[in-house]
Amino acid sequence: MRRLILVLGAAACWACSPPEAGPVQAVKVAPGEIEPSEWAKAWPLHYLGWGMTREPGPAGKSRYKRGWDGRKTFDRLSEYPYLALLFNGWGLGVEYNEPRGHAWMLEEQVEHVDRSRLKAGGVCLxxxxxxxSRLAKELGRDYYARPFDEVRARIPAKHRLLGVSCSDCHREDDASLRFDRDFTLGVALRAIGKDPAKLHPQEMRSLVCAQCHATFSIPKDKEKRSVGLFFPWQGGRWGRIPVETVIANARRNPEWTQAVTGFPMGFIRHPEFELFSYDSAHWNAGAACPDCHMPYAKAGARKISDHRIMSPLKNGLRGCLPCHSQTADELRERVFAAQDRTVSLLDRAGFAAATAAKLFELCHREQAKRGGLPGLDAALYARAKEFYEQAFYRLAFIGTENSAGFHNPAEALRVLGDAVAFAGKAEALLRQALAGAGVKAPAKVDLELSRCLDGRGERKLGFDLSVEIKDPFGTQANF
Ligand code: HEC
Ligand code: HEC
Ligand code: HEC
Ligand code: HEC
Known part of the structure; x- marks a missing residue:
């Protein structure tokens, strides 16, 4: 009996107290060492977990983040077909897949993804x-502007396919956390008045992820060459980087031209950190990304942070259990419920924005055909365009955020609700402008999505085009 109580006592605090960093073997990792197998000499168990991000996670556990099943990656553009129209005009409209494990990141870019995704140059690394960080320092402006392959060739041969390594997140001596990308994240933190030298350990636990899981903008020169990289956070504060701030900064920096409308635009991609940190229940509860994505794991006699980083739905929701009294299955249903609501409203916003986009296409086509539309009210047109762009950026914000809304369900719905309203206003104003100019717009707009979805890219697409489209509340039936 006494023995049982002791074991139970140990189990209860096992989940809460952090693991010891102490090296398993007394080996020193050399300063600046990038090779993970060198780090493995000190911390072999972490290395094993890190290496397992190469394997697909268990199948059938996640509803929206199926990622990769060992044979194919899931094609986001056929899952959310309006994105194929709205992102058409650059690489993301050609090939855009659900993410897979960390071990793939650079290999994915070099060997699997359509080459049009690499046009921005070395900056893509x-x-x-x-x-x-090293390349940016060494090459200066050339790092951003020179072709991707040329900059990648500066990496030592054995590491030309190596993705995130221990050195991205850890100091060599004691494996304490640091982030390696001062040239992007450090600059961004200072811009919102947060001193990177004075971070709480729990803040650092999220920031190591925010090096990459945050949105960025790539400024261009007149010849459309990349000249830098910045996080569009200017004007925000720690814990308060709302979508409005991100949009205001990103749209000042046009990066591409949307094919359907011909509008030069900025872009927003994977804003996991921004959405999560903006007043979400879990941010306010003091949670950090690894709490859910790197739960403590038992490795032999030791306890470590699980370095097989993946969806919590695939790691048994172990990270949730120390804080929640529900079972893992109950929590999974709560995640699905939040995601279903988000995806339903995302679909509504997406089809609404796509409809407005096709009306702009019609307007521009008529203008070209008739050599101008003298009856077109310029002020009405300008207001329609502004509402359309506001809708588009909100759609891109939630559509490229990787949790399907779970990281901040209330905020995701607010952003998408605004997107629906803005897209509807854009459509109404543009219809009014078109009618005034004597252009007949069809009551039901044909989005011609198959034109964007079929025959994409130079490469034979290796992903599954036949994903069933999720439509939890029948939103699409209204379009
Ligand atoms: C160096 C950049 C980088 C850092 C740092 C980084 N990630 Fe990622 N992460 C990526 C990229 C890129 C992908 C997509 C990889 C692919 O599809 O090839 C990804 C994918 C993921 C996935 C999906 C994995 C799967 O199996 O589908 C999760 C979850 C994730 N990251 C969480 C995190 C967390 C949590 C942290 C911090 C502890 C973090 N990432 C740090 C770049 C990064
Ligand atoms: C409270 C728990 C929690 C926290 C904190 C959290 N996430 Fe997540 N994250 C989730 C859940 C749940 C999902 C949805 C997984 C699914 O649908 O399979 C998710 C999805 C993701 C995905 C996509 C995973 C995939 O398989 O494609 C990425 C990437 C990600 N989170 C990164 C982050 C980053 C970066 C942070 C911190 C800025 C963070 N998460 C904070 C719970 C969390
Ligand atoms: C994307 C960022 C990231 C990468 C890459 C990464 N780690 Fe970690 N690691 C973390 C986080 C976050 C923690 C939790 C630290 C904390 O809470 O203080 C951690 C914890 C650790 C610890 C402390 C003990 C523990 O388990 O919490 C060691 C040792 C460690 N990692 C070694 C490694 C090694 C070795 C590699 C490469 C094979 C590696 N890590 C790759 C983010 C990362
Ligand atoms: C650090 C502790 C902590 C962790 C880890 C954690 N939660 Fe929570 N969770 C909370 C707190 C605190 C709240 C807010 C309760 C409230 O506001 O009433 C919350 C709220 C929620 C809610 C309702 C609010 C919302 O955002 O929709 C859900 C659902 C939820 N958590 C699921 C999860 C899941 C799933 C995981 C793991 C992937 C997880 N939690 C991990 C502490 C945590």
Whole structure:
């Protein structure tokens, strides 16, 4: 009996107290060492977990983040077909897949993804290679502008396919946390008045992830060459980087031209850190990314942070259990419920924005055909365009955020609700402008999505085009 109580007592605090960093073997990792197998000499168990991100996670556990099943990656553009129209005009409209494990990141870019995704140049290595900071320092402006392959060739041969390494997140001597990308994240933190030298350990636990799981903008020169990389956080504060701030900064920096409308635009991608840190229940509860994505794991006699980073739905929701009294199955249902609501509203916003986009296409086509539309009310048109762009950026914000809304369900719905309203206003104003100019717009707009979805890219697409489209509340039936 006494023995049982002791074991139970140990189990209760096992989940709460952090693991010891202390080396398993007394080996020193050399300063600046990037090779993970060298780090493995001191911390072999962490290395094993890190290496397992190469394997697909268990199948059938996640509803929206199926990622990779060992054969194919899931094609986001056929899952959310309006994105194929709205992102058409650059690489993301050609190939855009659900993410898979960390071990793939650079290999994915080099060997699997359509080459059109690499046009921005060496700058694309910034959240894919542990050499990013070094290369940016060494090459200066050339790092951003020179072709991707040329900059990648500066990486030592054995590491030209190596993705995130221990050195991205850890100091060599004691494996304490640091982030390696001062040239992006450090600059961004200072811009919102947060001193990178004075971070609480729990803040650092999220920031090591925010090196890459945050949105960024790539400024261009007149010849459309990349000249830098920045996080569009200016004007925000720690814990308060709302979508409005991100949009205001990103749209000042046009990066591409949307094919359907011809509008030059900025872009927003994977804003996991921004959405999570903006007043979410879990941010306010003091949680950090690894609490859910790197729960403590038992490795032999030791306890470690699980370095097989993946969806919590695939790691048994172990990270949730120390804080929640529900079972893992109950929590999984709560996650699905929040995601279903988000995806339903995302679909509504997406089809609404796509409809407005097709009306702009019609307007521009008529303008070209008739050599101008003198009856078109310029002020109405300008207001329609502004509402359309506001809707588009909100859609991109939630559509590229990787949790399907779970990281901050209330905020995701607010952002998408605004997107629906803005897209509807854009459509109404543009219809009014078109009618005034004597252009007949069809009551039901054909989005012609198959034109964007079929025959994409130079490469034979290796992903599954036949994903069933999730439509939890029948939103699409209204379009
Ligand atoms: C160096 C950049 C970088 C850092 C740092 C980083 N990630 Fe990632 N992460 C990526 C990229 C890129 C992908 C997509 C990889 C692919 O699809 O090839 C990804 C994918 C993921 C996935 C999906 C994995 C799967 O199996 O589908 C999760 C979850 C994730 N990251 C969480 C985190 C967390 C939590 C942290 C911090 C502890 C973190 N990441 C740090 C770049 C990074
Ligand atoms: C309270 C728990 C929790 C916290 C904290 C959290 N996440 Fe998540 N995250 C989730 C859940 C749940 C999902 C949805 C997984 C699914 O649908 O399979 C998710 C999904 C993701 C995905 C996509 C995973 C995939 O398989 O494609 C990434 C990437 C990610 N989170 C990164 C982050 C980052 C970066 C942070 C911190 C800024 C963070 N998460 C904080 C719970 C959390
Ligand atoms: C994407 C960031 C990231 C990468 C890459 C990464 N780690 Fe970690 N690691 C973490 C986080 C976050 C923790 C939790 C630290 C904390 O809470 O203080 C951690 C904890 C640790 C610890 C402390 C003990 C523990 O288990 O909590 C060791 C040792 C460690 N990692 C070794 C490694 C090694 C070796 C590699 C490479 C094979 C590696 N890590 C790769 C983010 C990372
Ligand atoms: C650090 C402790 C902590 C962790 C880890 C944690 N939660 Fe929570 N969770 C909370 C707290 C605190 C609240 C807020 C309760 C409230 O506001 O009433 C919350 C709220 C929630 C809610 C309702 C609010 C919302 O955002 O929709 C859900 C669902 C939820 N958590 C699921 C999860 C899941 C799933 C995981 C793991 C992937 C997880 N939690 C991990 C502490 C945590």
């Amino acid at each position: 910034s959240c894919k290679s542990p050499y990013a």
